[in-house]
Amino acid sequence: MILKGKAWKFGDSISTDLICPGRYFHLRSNLPELAKHVLEDADQDFASKMAKGDFVVAGNNFGLGSSREHAPTIIKLAGISAVLAKSFARIFYRNAINVGLPLLECDTDKIEQGDEITIDLATGTIRDKTKGIELKARPLPKAMLNILNDGGLLAHIEKHGDFRLD
Amino acid sequence: MGKTLAEKILSGKSGQDAYAGDIVIAQVDVAAFQDGTGPLGVRQLQKMRLERARASKSILFIDHAAPSPRKELSNDHMLLREFSKKTGAILSEVGDGIIHQRLVESYAKPGDVVIGADSHTCTSGALGAFATGMGSTDVAVGMAMGRTWFKVPETFRVQVKGDFPPGVYSKDLILYLIGMLGADGATYKALEFGGPAIEKMSMEARFVLSNMAVEAGAKTGLIASDKRTKQYLKARARVRDWKPIVPDEDAKYERVIEIDARKLVPQVAFPHTVDNTRAVTDAKGIKVSQVFLGTCTNGRIEDLKIAALILKGKQRAHNTRLVVVPASREVFLSAMKSGLLEVFVRAGGIIMGPGCGPCVGVHQGVLGDGEACLSTANRNFRGRMGNPEGFVYLASPATAAYSAIKGEISDPRRLFTTRKRKTVRKAIKRGKKK
Numbered sequence A: 001m002i003l004k005g006k007a008w009k010f011g012d013s014i015s016t017d018l019i020c021p022g023r024y025f026h027l028r029s030n031l032p033e034l035a036k037h038v039l040e041d042a043d044q045d046f047a048s049k050m051a052k053g054d055f056v057v058a059g060n061n062f063g064l065g066s067s068r069e070h071a072p073t074i075i076k077l078a079g080i081s082a083v084l085a086k087s088f089a090r091i092f093y094r095n096a097i098n099v100g101l102p103l104l105e106c107d108t109d110k111i112e113q114g115d116e117i118t119i120d121l122a123t124g125t126i127r128d129k130t131k132g133i134e135l136k137a138r139p140l141p142k143a144m145l146n147i148l149n150d151g152g153l154l155a156h157i158e159k160h161g162d163f164r165l166d
Numbered sequence B: 001m002g003k004t005l006a007e008k009i010l011s012g013k014s015g016q017d018a019y020a021g022d023i024v025i026a027q028v029d030v031a032a033f034q035d036g037t038g039p040l041g042v043r044q045l046q047k048m049r050l051e052r053a054r055a056s057k058s059i060l061f062i063d064h065a066a067p068s069p070r071k072e073l074s075n076d077h078m079l080l081r082e083f084s085k086k087t088g089a090i091l092s093e094v095g096d097g098i099i100h101q102r103l104v105e106s107y108a109k110p111g112d113v114v115i116g117a118d119s120h121t122c123t124s125g126a127l128g129a130f131a132t133g134m135g136s137t138d139v140a141v142g143m144a145m146g147r148t149w150f151k152v153p154e155t156f157r158v159q160v161k162g163d164f165p166p167g168v169y170s171k172d173l174i175l176y177l178i179g180m181l182g183a184d185g186a187t188y189k190a191l192e193f194g195g196p197a198i199e200k201m202s203m204e205a206r207f208v209l210s211n212m213a214v215e216a217g218a219k220t221g222l223i224a225s226d227k228r229t230k231q232y233l234k235a236r237a238r239v240r241d242w243k244p245i246v247p248d249e250d251a252k253y254e255r256v257i258e259i260d261a262r263k264l265v266p267q268v269a270f271p272h273t274v275d276n277t278r279a280v281t282d283a284k285g286i287k288v289s290q291v292f293l294g295t296c297t298n299g300r301i302e303d304l305k306i307a308a309l310i311l312k313g314k315q316r317a318h319n320t321r322l323v324v325v326p327a328s329r330e331v332f333l334s335a336m337k338s339g340l341l342e343v344f345v346r347a348g349g350i351i352m353g354p355g356c357g358p359c360v361g362v363h364q365g366v367l368g369d370g371e372a373c374l375s376t377a378n379r380n381f382r383g384r385m386g387n388p389e390g391f392v393y394l395a396s397p398a399t400a401a402y403s404a405i406k407g408e409i410s411d412p413r414r415l416f417t418t419r420k421r422k423t424v425r426k427a428i429k430r431g432k433k434k
């Protein structure tokens, strides 16, 4: 699958508190409403500026902190088609795969705010058309690739009736 | 080949000879939700028409917004209660306490696999359980199937020797370690704490280490199950839940970190990341509008005792609020019986019911713009206490209590240097032995 969109650049250590603030706890059962606040504490009006299909591009340890799956869920729901970062926190990584939000681990230093990006998910190739550069994402571990390809963990279990990881 | 604690437990629960890097499917002994992650988990199971609880213990904790401050959350709580009725999953009600404290008091045991939809589920690792935080869907599937999958983690062994100086606690050790490793220094790894200083440490102090393992990115924070573990379980009429688990002598560690406790000084994590730690001496004089004593990190009876000894007969500073939240009903009762609550109230503090309290910014004790809070919690991310314009500093209960009196971040070791304070030191020592 080929994804196309604009880059929205964030720094290191974007916590799940920045992505999905605790003060909106009461909106967790109202995901479309919650999604209007996605990344609000990192960039106040991000949700209204971004367009469907765009990418979140960040530095190290994206998604650190709480286990709230609402974080990757509302990134996806807001219309972000993938998150690119130098590294991801463990629980966020697993959650994102489970909810079917593609993550690409790569050196994001050269990508700037507003760059036009295309991503080939099958090969993990990232093209920054603005800069004219090509990057390669680290491949997903096989177990996770299987889950992502099935469309997330629920779909994976529904399809196989059990874990089929290898 | 020798095994680490993580490899031992996961081998036991997967029926396969598991080593770091292997993918295993393990039996789940405890699967837990809290009220912030449970509703999504329950809906996932409803979507799959898989509403059942097959983990040996499936538990729903109402602790983050307890009691509920608004109708949306009250409705979420109702959903959890219905699920419990329907499936037989255990319900931990408003007032019972924080998920991780309740798990170690009553549910998790050595050798268990514990999964919880809360990142600090690693707390139970101090009992010698492979305990880790996951998202709602992972825990939902684990709860319904009674199994989940893991990549067996590599282990960093944290070897600690020497006696802690007066005024320095396990909180200072873990903050120091996180500062050294960085917030992602142990991502995907297990931390395994051991050595003479850990062997001597109370279970309460050990829980602090395991609780904060995730703040270095770790999957879990393990400690061998020994005679102190046994005593802890025995005191809760659970001696039958005890079994010894120790890592093999020839276990293979990715890294060994040696720490001499004698060299530690009280630590403070500055806003807005946990690894932004400095010696308390570098924080001296920072004014705090609120001191928060509680959470799954430091809301246990030993913590409240230390704080009460410092606050006894004293008053909080005029411009500093003091919020005390016992971690569980057991802690609350014990603090009540031993008169600690009276000390806090007389010192000008407010006591709130067991639960997460102000920790995650849902309700109670939300910071105003520009206000600073010194908290005994485990996290200080921007916005954490309900306001992105607030500042959260993290420290031990002793540093917190002393700072509440002074109105600014203060070095609790001062209490142990003047002669007048010798009584406090003795009393704290006595308290520890109990």
Ligand code: SF4
Binding pocket: B064, B098, B099, B100, B118, B120, B295, B296, B297, B355, B356, B359, B360, B377, B378
């Ligand atoms: S006390 Fe704080 S860190 Fe602990 S479970 Fe509650 S919200 Fe999470």
